[in-house]
Structure formats: structure tokens, C-alpha cells
Amino acid sequence: MSTSVKHREFVGEPMGDKEVTCIAGxxxxxxxxxxxxxxxxxxxxxxxxxxxxxxxxxxxxxLKETAGVTANHAKTAFNCLNEWADQFM
Known part of the structure; x- marks a missing residue:
């Protein structure tokens, strides 16, 4: 799976106090x-x-219901958080 720079930057370090917009998607x-x-x-x-x-x-x-996020962007966000969880939990 190809990932964006934003995705790689997010999953590459602890989450800390990052803004929600730091999540890919x-x-x-x-x-x-x-x-x-x-x-x-x-x-x-x-x-x-x-x-x-x-x-x-x-x-x-x-995500779609709460913020009107498209399915594609929501999946990107899910993948980003899921990979972060795999690395840091």
C-alpha cells in the first residue's frame, strides 16, 4: 500500500499533542x-x-456521519491511526 508523506510522518513518531489535521485523510x-x-x-x-x-x-x-468525511478520506484516516496503533501500542 502506498502512503502519503503525511501518513508516514504521523506514524513515524509518538502522537503527542498533534492537531487532528496531522492525521492522513x-x-x-x-x-x-x-x-x-x-x-x-x-x-x-x-x-x-x-x-x-x-x-x-x-x-x-x-467519520462520515460526524464530519462528512468521504469514504476514501475516512479509510485513509483509519489506516493512519491503525498503523500508528500497530507501532506504538
Whole structure:
């Protein structure tokens, strides 16, 4: 699977206090919508990923419903968080 620079940068180091827009698939528009919904930091969105038990379908649907994220961008975000979890958990 080919990944973006943004993806590689995110999964290449601890999450820390990064903004939600640091996650691959989440740009400024989706970032604003997620921030408005209370998901301003990457770790907060990661928490939702964990609450949904790392389930790809549930997470993608949740992103689509919560922030209007397209299926493609939601899958990119899922893959980014999933790979981060594999490396750091």
C-alpha cells in the first residue's frame, strides 16, 4: 500500500499533542468539522478509534456521519491511526 508523506510522518513518531489535521485523510475542512464536534487533537480522534474497538467499518461510518468525511478520506484516516496503533501500542 502506498502512503502519503503525511501518513508516514504521523506514524513515524509518538502522537503527542498533534492537531487532528496531522492525521492522513483529515485536511483543514474536515479538521474544522471534527474540532467543532470536540475532536480537536489527534489523540482525541484516536480515542474514538479505540472506543469503536478499532473496527474499520464503524470508524469510517462514524467519520462520515460526524464530519462528512468521504469514504476514501475516512479509510485513509483509519489506516493512519491503525498503523500508528500497530507501532506504538
Amino acid at each position: 483529515i485536511g483543514p475542512t474536515y479538521g474544522t468539522k471534527l474540532t467543532d464536534a470536540g475532536f480537536d487533537k489527534a489523540y482525541v480522534l484516536f480515542g474514538q478509534y479505540l472506543l469503536l474497538k478499532k473496527d474499520e467499518d464503524l470508524f469510517i461510518e462514524w
